[in-house]
Amino acid sequence: MARVVFERADVIPLVADAFRELGYDGASMSRITERTGLGKSSLYHFFPGGKEEMAAVVLADVDDWFERHIFVTLREGEPHGAIAAMWREVDRYFQSGGRVCLVGAFALDQTRDRFATAISGYFVRWIEALASALVRLGRSAEEASEQAEDIVLGIQGALMLSRAKRDPASFRAALHRMARRLGTPHHADL
Amino acid sequence: MARVVFERADVIPLVADAFRELGYDGASMSRITERTGLGKSSLYHFFPGGKEEMAAVVLADVDDWFERHIFVTLREGEPHGAIAAMWREVDRYFQSGGRVCLVGAFALDQTRDRFATAISGYFVRWIEALASALVRLGRSAEEASEQAEDIVLGIQGALMLSRAKRDPASFRAALHRMARRLGTPHHADL
């Protein structure tokens, strides 16, 4: 009787998808169970703290992904290349508009208050990292941080709008326009 | 014994606030009850269809507000004035970043699927109305609709970001930058 056995690292992305698509309140234990294929006992084995711990871990995992794939490069890499890489990674991570931002989703309702520092930290660090790359490109600190904020806010808005219109393709188009507006090189095929 | 008696029109904005702040799933009947001050019986009296009808009515009410205060003017008014009015009304409606967009909140999770046409219609009509004003300003149809999409998406993103950062003031700042980017006159004091 071949039984499927998971370990924690396998489970996190599955739980993340459930929260991302359903929201914190919409993701009931039974729905998480359905989507992940794990029973409640397995879920509570990995996350003794229950739903709240699941969400916290998932949030930290998302943050870690962005930190490693985008923020670090933005802070330390060659700015033009780092920004071009950001466009690529953002498009990839959000599956060209097929996926919404978990952090953004949590930010909108009262869930924000449970995870306030994680949520604001994610956005603040993204903006600061991007601004630092822009500063290294010669822009003033003020201009850089305004532009960085506009980009991050634009990505979130583009995700929401493409989902609202059921038009994932509009996400990529918006990404292209933002890249052009920023005035840094980017891959035409993104 | 002075008892408070509501009528339907009074109740809609109260229910709207509950959904806006809690999301569809987060807004349980008991929480709607607390926030509105109405008992369940009164709520079901006004909305026999329950939660789903409440959300549908509230969505239609928001749509109607934007249609009357923003979209109509955008479609038919003098373009510069109409766009300037849009900035003002948007800032007012969203209480300078103190309030999130109900339609956007519903768009992110599975709630979108319940109210798909209402949600996409709201954004599509906003974008088209704004684009029409820009066309009347002499911009090409393509340029106008791209710029309109960027503005609407930017407003949504700015709302989300200001809430995530707990920094309502950043919403106004983002609004100002968008207005400047659009290149149409707007009130400096918004």
Next chain:
DNA sequence: GCGCCAGTGTACCGATCGGTACACTGGCGA
């Protein structure tokens, strides 16, 4: 002055919520 009915409060329904208890299975290290 009286009847109607919009609006309300209270009590209740079965279903689902998040969470716990506990017995079990099977692969891996000693």
Next chain:
DNA sequence: TCGCCAGTGTACCGATCGGTACACTGGCGC
């Protein structure tokens, strides 16, 4: 080979979910 323990399934808990039933109140139209 055997014991341990990470991982699992099943059954259950009280609380809360969305929704219903029904009696009541009081202002407005006649």
